Amino acid sequence: MFESILCQVTEYDPDVLESLIGLAVEIAREGREGRRVGTLFTLADENAVLADT
DSSP states (O other): HHHHHHOSSSHHHHHHHHHHHHHHHHHHHHHHHOOOOOOOOHHHHHOHHHHOO
């Protein structure tokens, strides 16, 4: 799964991306209080994002 997502990301820190995917998979498996939940993660350059505010 990691490789299929990785091919869509052009610039990344592998450790950050792997941690983010691990967190997303854990949330998908565990849910919250036994209930399914959805999540959305955005991986971006923090300086570029903050420059737009």
